[in-house]
Amino acid sequence: MPQLIFLPHETICPDGMAIDAEPGISVCDAALQHGIEIEHACEKSCACTTCHVYIREGGDSLNPSTELEDDMLDKAWGLDPDSRLSCQTLVGNKNLVIELPK
Numbered sequence: 384m385p386q387l388i389f390l391p392h393e394t395i396c397p398d399g400m401a402i403d404a405e406p407g408i409s410v411c412d413a414a415l416q417h418g419i420e421i422e423h424a425c426e427k428s429c430a431c432t433t434c435h436v437y438i439r440e441g442g443d444s445l446n447p448s449t450e451l452e453d454d455m456l457d458k459a460w461g462l463d464p465d466s467r468l469s470c471q472t473l474v475g476n477k478n479l480v481i482e483l484p485k
Contacts, residue, residue, distance in 0.1 A: 385478050387413055390439070392483040395420060404474045410436060410481065411469035421483070427470035432459040434469040437482040442467075444475030460484070 384403045387410065391399040396419050404413035411434050414421045422433040429451050438445065442465060448456070452471045456462055461484050469481075 385441075385444075385474055385476060387474065388440075388478065388480045389414070389419055390480065390482045393485070395483050406474050406476055408474050409470055410438075410467070410472045410474060410479070413474060414469065421469055423470055425470075429455055429468060429471050432456065432468065435459040435461075435484055436467060436469045436472075437463060437465040437484070438467050438472065438479055439465055439482050440480035441475075441477040442479070444477035444479075446473045446475070448472075 386401050387404050388401045389396050389399055402417040411421050411423055424433040425431040432455055452468050456466050
């Protein structure tokens with residue numbers, strides 16, 4: 384079972400956290416199940432950017448982003464090449480290192 388390693392974030396996850404996640408679950412759902420309160424204003428329908436995260440390691444094991452996700456990400460603050468919407472990013476078979484935007 385892959386591990387999702389969340390880097391420390393000052394308010395959401397101050398000490399960082401490593402959690403186990405079933406392949407196929409979204410990064411957002413896995414985080415929420417373990418008390419990491421990633422905002423998801425559109426209820427995970429790919430209609431906002433509040434669940435934006437950076438996949439720092441393991442991104443090659445993830446489902447490819449869709450055109451809709453890419454269009455939404457263009458509106459995200461702090462966009463970089465590792466950016467994904469956590470509600471659309473499905474856990475694959477590798478460990479992930481995830482950074483939450485500041």
